[in-house]
Amino acid sequence: MKITCIGAGYVGGPTMAMIALKCPHITVTVYDLSTERIAAWNSDKLPIYEPGLEEVVFQCRGKNLFFTTDESAIANGDIIFIAVNTPTKTYGVGKGHAADLKYIESCSRKIAELVKSGHKVVVEKSTVPVRCSVAIRKILSSYASSTSTATFSILSNPEFLAEGTAISDLSNPDRVLIGGDQDALGLESIEKLASVYANWVPDKKILRTNLWSSELSKLAANAFLAQRISSINSISCICEATGADVDEVARAIGTDTRLGPKFLKASVGFGGSCFQKDILNLVYLAQCLNLPEVAAYWETVVTMNEYQRRRFAEKIIRSMFDTVGGKSIAIFGFAFKKDTGDTRESSAITVCAKLLEEGAVLNIYDPKVTMEMIKLELEYLISDERTRKLIATNVKLFDSALGASKGAHAIVVLTEWDEFITANYAEHYEQMVKPAFFFDGRCLLDQRQLQSIGFQTFVIGKASPALRDEFFYGN
Ligand code: UGA
Numbered sequence: 001m002k003i004t005c006i007g008a009g010y011v012g013g014p015t016m017a018m019i020a021l022k023c024p025h026i027t028v029t030v031y032d033l034s035t036e037r038i039a040a041w042n043s044d045k046l047p048i049y050e051p052g053l054e055e056v057v058f059q060c061r062g063k064n065l066f067f068t069t070d071e072s073a074i075a076n077g078d079i080i081f082i083a084v085n086t087p088t089k090t091y092g093v094g095k096g097h098a099a100d101l102k103y104i105e106s107c108s109r110k111i112a113e114l115v116k117s118g119h120k121v122v123v124e125k126s127t128v129p130v131r132c133s134v135a136i137r138k139i140l141s142s143y144a145s146s147t148s149t150a151t152f153s154i155l156s157n158p159e160f161l162a163e164g165t166a167i168s169d170l171s172n173p174d175r176v177l178i179g180g181d182q183d184a185l186g187l188e189s190i191e192k193l194a195s196v197y198a199n200w201v202p203d204k205k206i207l208r209t210n211l212w213s214s215e216l217s218k219l220a221a222n223a224f225l226a227q228r229i230s231s232i233n234s235i236s237c238i239c240e241a242t243g244a245d246v247d248e249v250a251r252a253i254g255t256d257t258r259l260g261p262k263f264l265k266a267s268v269g270f271g272g273s274c275f276q277k278d279i280l281n282l283v284y285l286a287q288c289l290n291l292p293e294v295a296a297y298w299e300t301v302v303t304m305n306e307y308q309r310r311r312f313a314e315k316i317i318r319s320m321f322d323t324v325g326g327k328s329i330a331i332f333g334f335a336f337k338k339d340t341g342d343t344r345e346s347s348a349i350t351v352c353a354k355l356l357e358e359g360a361v362l363n364i365y366d367p368k369v370t371m372e373m374i375k376l377e378l379e380y381l382i383s384d385e386r387t388r389k390l391i392a393t394n395v396k397l398f399d400s401a402l403g404a405s406k407g408a409h410a411i412v413v414l415t416e417w418d419e420f421i422t423a424n425y426a427e428h429y430e431q432m433v434k435p436a437f438f439f440d441g442r443c444l445l446d447q448r449q450l451q452s453i454g455f456q457t458f459v460i461g462k463a464s465p466a467l468r469d470e471f472f473y474g475n
Helices: 012-022 035-041 053-060 071-076 102-114 132-142 166-171 184-197 211-242 246-254 275-288 292-319 347-357 371-381 385-394 401-405 418-422 425-430 447-453
Strands: 002-006 027-031 065-068 079-082 119-124 151-156 176-180 206-209 328-332 361-365 395-397 410-413 437-440 456-459
Touching: 002 012, 002 071, 002 102, 012 027, 012 053, 012 065, 012 079, 012 166, 027 071, 035 065, 053 166, 071 102, 079 102, 079 184, 102 119, 102 132, 119 132, 119 184, 132 151, 132 211, 151 184, 151 211, 176 184, 176 211, 184 206, 206 211, 211 246, 211 275, 211 292, 275 292, 292 347, 292 437, 292 456, 328 347, 328 401, 347 361, 347 371, 347 385, 361 401, 371 385, 371 395, 385 395, 401 425, 425 447, 437 447, 447 456
Parallel strands: 002 027, 002 079, 027 065, 079 119, 119 151, 176 206, 328 361, 328 410, 361 395, 410 437, 437 456
Antiparallel strands: 151 176
16 A cells, blocks of 8 residues: 655654554655755654654655655555645634635645546545535546546544654554545545554544544644643632642642543643644634634633733733843743744743843743744744844843853743753852742742742742732622
């Protein structure tokens, strides 16, 4: 069997590498139109950082895993995956909410143009709105002509891997979801794809559904995960004001087996390329279906996230005597989570932009993020001309945490990298301007320990030590 995949990004690359690893009898070819990206996949320095990925790619590349810009390779696949991005639309109808499907459409057209005969299983791997497969099907069938006898089945097979743990998620998934038409050909196609995963995934973990359930489940799963984070973040605000401790509350909630302990870590807000995009996509879908209450319900998950980011940045500014202009602030972490160099939708962008707006000097340290990415993200978010100019002068990247905190007034933890847990903060404190502040946006550190070193602290979801013995309720 041959598999091809269009899109060599965070999903296409690792997923195809895992299929190649687990299925040595299958030839897997990943196509992308970016020559730069394909060159990187074919080099010693892969275009994305993901623990364990290099080992898998290096083991299979050139044997049964190939990366190419040659589009003619696409038609060779018996199964053709579409793994291109579907970002939130930034223009036109649905701007700010709807998924931009232009890449899905161009891929479908490309497949239709290139495949002239045989039966192909086309798999939506990208996250798409429900019923997107209708559009793909229409495009594919509209190319049928005297010169093409090709036929197609469309499947939905959303990806549930998380960045930073992609390889373990792929090798041991909670489930594999395959949706398809419920007629004979559809069911046969589902089984064809299931037989690929069956090389390493137990059959009881391979869920078969209709197309729409599969498409919707992906959006719903991300919305539910993000909702948990917004829920615990909303509780973190109450904790700070009352003296309850958000980690203790999360533990107490999470031991209820009906709820479970995962995704209850309060933070400066969720980031990443998926949660916000997929919720907005769901909101737009609900609006289109004339379900305004449903749309409003899910939109609050994003609103809460934006509030959490904003209030964290404002807390920093207020705590530092309402003036951060010209002060160096050490930013620990810029990626949207640990173990990835990905900065898309990272809460660090919003927090840094706010501090920059106030004229702060940002000494950024992140073990995996480049200056180029930081600048791109800030330039994308900041529209105000005055603040944009500060990106060139006030944003500095350091190659160590100690370098970043030297001479700084504050440390701000924005990504939960392990090294921030084990750092020697007494050493940092020594070289900082006093009073030295510590703002923990990831609830990583023991507030009392930091205070015993001498830091003025703020940790999300923990009361300030100055909290008086007050009874607020009803005031
Ligand atoms: C997410 C989902 O977890 C995957 O299942 C899904 O496949 C993927 O989106 C996708 O649609 O492609 P990802 O965005 O890579 O994966 O990373 P997560 O581990 O989900 O983290 C998302 C954000 O939430 C991060 O900023 C993380 O720091 C934050 N988070 C996570 C919290 O603030 N608290 C938590 O308890 C968990």
